[in-house]
Amino acid sequence: MQEEKQSTSCVSDYKKSVVAHVLDNFFVFAGTILIAIVLAFIPYVGWFLGLILFFTGIKMLFSKRTKVLKGPCPKCATAVRVNADVAGFNCPACSKRIIIKPGQFELVD
Numbered sequence: 001m002q003e004e005k006q007s008t009s010c011v012s013d014y015k016k017s018v019v020a021h022v023l024d025n026f027f028v029f030a031g032t033i034l035i036a037i038v039l040a041f042i043p044y045v046g047w048f049l050g051l052i053l054f055f056t057g058i059k060m061l062f063s064k065r066t067k068v069l070k071g072p073c074p075k076c077a078t079a080v081r082v083n084a085d086v087a088g089f090n091c092p093a094c095s096k097r098i099i100i101k102p103g104q105f106e107l108v109d
């Protein structure tokens with residue numbers, strides 16, 4: 001075994017496209033907007049709450065997308081995608097332990 005650490009570079013990506021994400025959350029989003037519209041009929045307090053709810057719905061559409069990292073496995077070069085919020089994972093193809101470093105997948109011996 002060589003001493004050099006085996007690592008490959010990975011890039012961050014989103015688990016789903018914006019369209020897929022919006023479609024998945026459409027009913028939640030539509031429901032939120034609907035409640036916001038109903039609230040808007042209540043003077044003052046309803047306008048205020050409705051506005052908050054409306055922006056919450058909009059924000060939800062763009063903020064809740066799951067980030068993933070994608071890149072080749074340092075051992076077997078299989079393309080892997082893994083949630084960005086984990087510290088490490090096992091390669092689905094060769095079962096080697098891989099730890100996530102900034103911008104890199106690093107093989108653990």
Ligand SMILES: [Zn+2]
Pocket residue numbers: 073074075076077078091092093094095096
């Ligand atoms: Zn592998």
